[in-house]
Amino acid sequence: MQIEKHEEGTWRPVWIDWILLLAFAAILFMGVRYLLERKQSALPDISVEYVICLSEQKQSYAEENGGWAAMLPAGITVSNANGTANMGRVSSVTVRPHLTATVKNKEVGVIERQGYVDLYITVHGMAVRLAGEGLRISDIRIAAGEKGDFLIGSFFAGNAVVVSVKEGRA
Amino acid sequence: MKDMQKNARHHRGSVLDLLLILLIVLSVLGIFWREHRAERAKDQQQSVAYTLYAQTPPMDAMTFECIRVGDILYTSAGERFGEITALERIPSKISLLSGGVYCEGEWDETLRCEARMEITVQAVPTERGILVAGYRNTVGGVLPSLYSDYAVLRLTLYKMNALDYG
Numbered sequence: 001m002q003i004e005k006h007e008e009g010t011w012r013p014v015w016i017d018w019i020l021l022l023a024f025a026a027i028l029f030m031g032v033r034y035l036l037e038r039k040q041s042a043l044p045d046i047s048v049e050y051v052i053c054l055s056e057q058k059q060s061y062a063e064e065n066g067g068w069a070a071m072l073p074a075g076i077t078v079s080n081a082n083g084t085a086n087m088g089r090v091s092s093v094t095v096r097p098h099l100t101a102t103v104k105n106k107e108v109g110v111i112e113r114q115g116y117v118d119l120y121i122t123v124h125g126m127a128v129r130l131a132g133e134g135l136r137i138s139d140i141r142i143a144a145g146e147k148g149d150f151l152i153g154s155f156f157a158g159n160a161v162v163v164s165v166k167e168g169r170a
Numbered sequence: 171m172k173d174m175q176k177n178a179r180h181h182r183g184s185v186l187d188l189l190l191i192l193l194i195v196l197s198v199l200g201i202f203w204r205e206h207r208a209e210r211a212k213d214q215q216q217s218v219a220y221t222l223y224a225q226t227p228p229m230d231a232m233t234f235e236c237i238r239v240g241d242i243l244y245t246s247a248g249e250r251f252g253e254i255t256a257l258e259r260i261p262s263k264i265s266l267l268s269g270g271v272y273c274e275g276e277w278d279e280t281l282r283c284e285a286r287m288e289i290t291v292q293a294v295p296t297e298r299g300i301l302v303a304g305y306r307n308t309v310g311g312v313l314p315s316l317y318s319d320y321a322v323l324r325l326t327l328y329k330m331n332a333l334d335y336g
Contacts (some may be wrong), residue, residue: 017186051232085230101275108275110264132248134317144236144321145229164232164322165320 026039043068043076044126049091049168050142052150052160054119056098069118072152078123081149081156086140088125090152097118121160124168135165217292220300222252223329224313226285228262233321234283241318243289249303251316252291260284285327300330 064067078087098116102109127135127142135142144165150157185225243251262282277283293300313325 017190020190020193021186024189027193027196028298029302058243088178099281101264101266101277103266104273106268108264108266108273108280109276110275110281130248132244132250135245141322143317143319144233146322161230163230165236 017035039055044128044137046127046129046135048088048125048127048137048142049166049167050088050124050144050162051127051164052121052157053163054113054121054157054160056113056116057119059115062117067095068117072119072121072154076153078125079151080138080140081151081158083151085140086125087137087140088123088151090121091124092122093119094122120163121157182282199310217294219292220291220302220331221255222291222313222327224287224288224289224323224325224327226323226325228277228282228284231280231283234259236286236320237285237287237318237323241278243316243318243323245303246315246317251314253288254318255285255290256288258286260286 008067062071065071072090073094074090074095076090078090079085080087097112098118099110102111125137125142126135131134133141140148142162142165144162146162147159148162150160150162176323237254237257239254239257241254245251259279260283261276261279262284264277265276266273291300291302293302295301311327313327316323316325
């Protein structure tokens with residue numbers, strides 16, 4: 001094999017280049033191997049049950065579309081807002097009246113707001129737990145108190161709040 | 171003319187040269203990273219245990235069930251912040267203006283509540299507050315978003331050890 005030589009006047013012999021290149025390739029190889037191992041160890045193995053709350057939803061909207069049970073049936077797929085990540089499947093939907101605070105005779109009370117409901121959607125999904133990074137489904141962190149947009153079937157659940165996260169049955 | 175072309179060839183960088191430059195840059199970054207880690211380790215050695223008293227904003231009662239005593243809190247970067255050592259559910263206040271007068275009330279605790287907690291942290295005292303997990307200005311007010319196993323907490327710090335910021 002003929003090795004190309006530097007032309008006269010260059011400041012280092014060719015073999016140093018090759019040794020440094022090999023060292024660089026070795027570092028790169030180790031880096032890629034580390035990333036692959038990390039990815040492999042992060043396969044979803046934890047069953048997670050989380051509840052997302054959609055506040056102040058118009059009841060009339062559901063009535064026009066066959067009711068909440070028809071719009072959000074059990075088993076329907078939940079994904080992120082642009083539909084690229086599978087976040088699990090709906091297991092149940094609870095409809096509660098939307099409550100609002102009001103003042104009557106200088107007394108503060110809580111009343112039901114007519115025509116509006118809060119939806120509590122329970123979702124089952126498979127998650128991974130990375131040290132210090134909590135539970136993740138499709139690389140999206142699932143934590144109670146977090147806000148986000150979801151796509152439930154074709155229903156867009158915008159500005160939903162994750163109100164509860166539990167490890168479920170595997 | 172030929173000499174000029176030859177000189178230009180000498181000065182032109184090859185792919186190999188570019189790779190070598192990249193290697194050198196990575197090495198320099200590595201040195202800086204090591205120094206940063208060593209500084210952090212030194213800070214850790216000088217750290218003192220503090221107790222932070224913090225409170226959450228109003229939240230759904232279901233969210234409170236996801237927080238437990240003994241939970242380790244991490245920052246969004248995955249660094250350990252501290253441990254919850256005490257937890258208390260408190261009613262969420264309602265304040266409404268009616269006829270120029272503020273009327274006060276409370277939410278039913280089974281629907282909405284707030285959480286007060288004590289967090290034990292290892293911190294380094296500095297001139298401008300304490301340094302916990304790389305965050306300065308931990309002297310009162312809002313803490314960074316902290317993650318427990320199942321919840322994210324956006325806490326307001328109102329007291330630290332014996333110093334009251336309320």
